[in-house]
Amino acid sequence: MYQIVFSDVDGTLLNDQHQMTPLTQQSIIWLHNKQIPFVIVSARSPSGIFPIMEENHFKSHLIAYSGALIMDEYRHILYEKGMKTALAMLIIQKLNAMNITWCVYSFDQWYVQNRQDEKIQREENIVKAQSQEASLDDLLSLPVVHKILCICRPNQTLIVEKQLKKDFPQLTIVKSSDILIEIMEQGINKAQAVKQLCQLWNIPIQKAVAFGDQYNDLDMLLEVGYGWAMGNAPKEIKKQVKYATLDNNHDGIHYALNNMNDEGKKI
Known part of the structure; x- marks a missing residue:
């Protein structure tokens, strides 16, 4: 059994x-x-x-x-087990340059750049939880980052995933839906x-x-x-x-x- x-x-x-x-x-x-x-x-x-x-x-x-x-x-x-905050900020800067909506999670806190972003509003409705707006300076004070979530358009997800894996080979990066990419610490x-x-x-x-x-x-x-x-x-x-x-x-x-x-x- x-x-x-x-x-x-x-x-x-x-x-x-x-x-x-x-x-x-x-x-x-x-x-x-x-x-x-x-x-x-x-x-x-x-x-x-x-x-x-x-x-x-x-x-x-x-x-x-x-x-x-x-x-x-x-x-x-x-x-x-999370990634160092400094490394997480490098990823966020990369995502901003690619114009990708991101979420940062530390323990049970969920941080975003803009809660009015329709992608964030949809995610809040799905998971029935609320995010908090934060600047890069705010995020730098986090003790650790357990996950970064990328919310993409369906036609760009594979491209973004490939680029992130190339730029950050030391991390675990995996697609979890047609529009979502998860980034965690190695292993x-x-x-x-x-x-x-x-x-x-x-x-x-x-x-x-x-x-x-x-x-x-x-x-x-x-x-x-x-x-x-x-x-x-x-x-x-x-x-x-x-x-x-x-x-x-x-x-x-x-x-x-x-x-x-x-x-x-x-x-």
């Missing part, structure tokens, strides 16, 4: 209306009754994750910023975070289930014993992952858990 379940949020746990479906809610209740931990693993900040738990009446550990910050259900920090990814929690609970990684739909989920899906790509995932991801389920609008998590036998294997 699998012993722990990890899930991405956007495009996985939530449908396209950014809501959890009733059948997905039922699956989490079932896991809780079976005393199987359910852990959210997201590029979001903690303040973008905890409302999901509150709205759907469950608590769990969480992995935020794709692994740069791990917290328990009481919001105690178990692990954190930060969902796979490493999942391994840390499994070690904390003495659970073999082979006994872990994970769900995801994007490129920043791929390392996690390949790391666990039972990695499931959502039906809405890109074909390139589905080709590499062992299992595939229905999409996020059609109860993909519920379907997958219902189609695994007691040994955790797909029927």
Whole structure:
């Protein structure tokens, strides 16, 4: 029997209306009754994750910023690793030169250049959290930066990602949607975070289930014993992952858990 379940949020746990479906809610209740931990693993900040738990009446550990910050259900920090602020400022200057909208995250604080930017307003509506406006001078006082988010136009995302990887090869840079690029400290990814929690609970990684739909989920899906790509995932991801389920609008998590036998294997 699998012993722990990890899930991405956007495009996985939530449908396209950014809501959890009733059948997905039922699956989490079932896991809780079976005393199987359910852990959210997201590029979001903690303040973008905890409302999901509150709205759907469950608590769990969480992995935020794709692994740069791990917290328990009481919001105690178990692990954190960020980039130096001076390096983050070099990235911001580069993004400004490219006219790219950016977000800077430090612990559970979210900083932007202009809250009236329609891209920022859309992001606030999705994650149900509020950003704060900050200048470069304000950001220089931060103790550490856990993530920088780039919000691009769809036709420029791959170009921006390629340029950033060229300019900052020492960092983890990954596309998380058609318009989003995540930048974290070197070595930060969902796979490493999942391994840390499994070690904390003495659970073999082979006994872990994970769900995801994007490129920043791929390392996690390949790391666990039972990695499931959502039906809405890109074909390139589905080709590499062992299992595939229905999409996020059609109860993909519920379907997958219902189609695994007691040994955790797909029927």
